[in-house]
Amino acid sequence: MGTTTHMPESLLPALWQLAQGARWFAGRSRGGRPEGVTLGRWLTPASSGVGIRSAVLEVLFDSGERERYHVPLTYRPVSEAVAPELARADVDGSEFSVGELCDDPAAASLLLDLLRDGAPGFESFGEIPTGLVARRFTGEQSNTSLFFGTSLVCKVFRRLEEGSNVDVELHRALAGTGSVAEIHGVWSDGDVDLAIITEALAQPEDGYDLACEHARRSSSFDDHAHALGATLAAVHETLAERLGTESRQAPALRATLERRFVAAAAEAPEVGPYRDAIASTWGALPETFPTQRIHGDCHLGQVLLSAGHWRYVDFEGEPLKTLEERREPDSRWRDVAGMLRSFDYAAAAGEATAAWLAGTRQAFLAGYGLPDGQERALLAAFEADKAVYEVIYERRNRPHLIHVPIDSLNRLAGETR
Numbered sequence: 409m410g411t412t413t414h415m416p417e418s419l420l421p422a423l424w425q426l427a428q429g430a431r432w433f434a435g436r437s438r439g440g441r442p443e444g445v446t447l448g449r450w451l452t453p454a455s456s457g458v459g460i461r462s463a464v465l466e467v468l469f470d471s472g473e474r475e476r477y478h479v480p481l482t483y484r485p486v487s488e489a490v491a492p493e494l495a496r497a498d499v500d501g502s503e504f505s506v507g508e509l510c511d512d513p514a515a516a517s518l519l520l521d522l523l524r525d526g527a528p529g530f531e532s533f534g535e536i537p538t539g540l541v542a543r544r545f546t547g548e549q550s551n552t553s554l555f556f557g558t559s560l561v562c563k564v565f566r567r568l569e570e571g572s573n574v575d576v577e578l579h580r581a582l583a584g585t586g587s588v589a590e591i592h593g594v595w596s597d598g599d600v601d602l603a604i605i606t607e608a609l610a611q612p613e614d615g616y617d618l619a620c621e622h623a624r625r626s627s628s629f630d631d632h633a634h635a636l637g638a639t640l641a642a643v644h645e646t647l648a649e650r651l652g653t654e655s656r657q658a659p660a661l662r663a664t665l666e667r668r669f670v671a672a673a674a675e676a677p678e679v680g681p682y683r684d685a686i687a688s689t690w691g692a693l694p695e696t697f698p699t700q701r702i703h704g705d706c707h708l709g710q711v712l713l714s715a716g717h718w719r720y721v722d723f724e725g726e727p728l729k730t731l732e733e734r735r736e737p738d739s740r741w742r743d744v745a746g747m748l749r750s751f752d753y754a755a756a757a758g759e760a761t762a763a764w765l766a767g768t769r770q771a772f773l774a775g776y777g778l779p780d781g782q783e784r785a786l787l788a789a790f791e792a793d794k795a796v797y798e799v800i801y802e803r804r805n806r807p808h809l810i811h812v813p814i815d816s817l818n819r820l821a822g823e824t825r
């Protein structure tokens with residue numbers, strides 16, 4: 409990235425205001441103030457008619473944490489502006505309207521062409537056709553995806569990480585396995601990844617929607633759950649093979665689980681009464697267990713069914729974890745637990761019977777490979793941990809759903825009583 413300037417072309421207040429209203433800004437309830445804007449190199453200069461370059465907004469939070477957010481920009485002559493105007497900029501004596509590239513489809517298509525043709529910072533992994541029409545994804549997400557025709561999707565990362573982005577690392581590692589969308593390219597600036605381009609899956613069906621629909625109709629989801637389990641096992645095998653394995657001791661995991669519980673209880677008093685039930689899962693942990701890179705935020709909203717095959721998407725890990733935590737090797741049973749929790753949500757949404765839920769869980773585990781005794785202990789501890797995480801997540805984002813993880817903590821307390 410270029411130099412940090414404190415009020416370049418009045419972009420600092422404009423980008424700060426943009427962040428305040430954006431789904432991708434993870435800082436609304438954390439205080440904080442904008443510290444600076446860094447402008448990247450021009451991919452094409454403003455004088456060419458459509459200037460393109462990235463801006464990075466640096467934010468300092470009350471806690472002392474700093475985060476950096478990425479906003480790709482377009483500079484167009486004022487009378488030809490396409491995206492809502494963020495600011496006016498004087499470049500070499502001419503005035504330009506600065507907008508978000510994600511809201512300027514022609515500029516987004518141009519960006520793809522420039523990357524494909526060897527713009528600095530682009531690493532190509534697969535074919536990128538020219539002249540594809542861009543469309544901003546309008547569904548819920550924490551970054552911003554641009555679909556190009558029916559063949560590619562470019563996920564523009566918003567909260568930037570030092571070093572390689574976790575999603576990029578894991579898509580690279582899983583290339584060619586058929587369990588993720590194929591990676592076609594990565595756009596970086598120095599050692600910071602700005603965007604990943606992958607294959608756009610054909611007519612994707614969202615795993616959560618599909619499971620809820622089955623739950624609602626009381627129709628069996630077992631075959632899908634079995635295939636989801638088998639695909640997750642393949643993902644884990646490949647990640648272990650290509651990125652290695654380590655091991656971890658129970659006391660370290662116990663300390664982490666306890667720390668997460670204490671932090672959660674401080675924010676959500678409703679989890680306090682479940683401490684003993686949850687702590688009983690920590691007591692049963694195996695002394696040593698293998699760890700490796702995992703998905704990290706595995707749930708039905710992270711799987712897409714396309715052409716009859718399940719693919720896992722979005723390997724960025726839990727949004728509430730720090731970037732360092734997301735990169736740490738973990739037990740693969742954490743992912744398995746995440747998906748089991750998700751069946752609970754689908755069952756609640758579809759008002760399914762206990763038998764539907766039990767059958768779905770069993771089919772998923774059979775597809776994954778049934779856990780042995782020690783693995784069952786890990787699974788129970790991770791399911792409880794995830795439910796506690798969900799209480800916080802729902803409290804902050806969807807209070808009307810908080811009963812789903814609370815009901816499952818109630819069940820856990822009933823079982824351990």
Ligand SMILES: Nc1ncnc2c1ncn2[C@@H]1O[C@H](COP(=O)(O)OP(=O)(O)O)[C@@H](O)[C@H]1O
Pocket residue numbers: 545547548549550551552553561563589606607608609610612614709712721722724
């Ligand atoms: N390769 C793909 N092909 C088609 N749709 C996709 C693909 N990857 C993701 N999606 C859709 O885009 C949504 C957001 O993608 P995701 O990677 O989860 O973004 P974020 O990390 O910003 O939340 C997904 O829920 C899915 O509906």
Ligand SMILES: O=P(O)(O)O[C@H]1O[C@H](CO)[C@@H](O[C@H]2O[C@H](CO)[C@@H](O)[C@H](O)[C@H]2O)[C@H](O)[C@H]1O
Pocket residue numbers: 550616705707708709722725726727746749750751753754798801
């Ligand atoms: O997709 P994200 O990485 O942003 O994940 C976060 O949001 C999820 C909700 O969109 C949340 O998932 C929880 O709700 C799902 C149903 O909407 C359910 O399938 C999951 O099991 C449940 O955890 C996820 O926890 C959060 O990290």
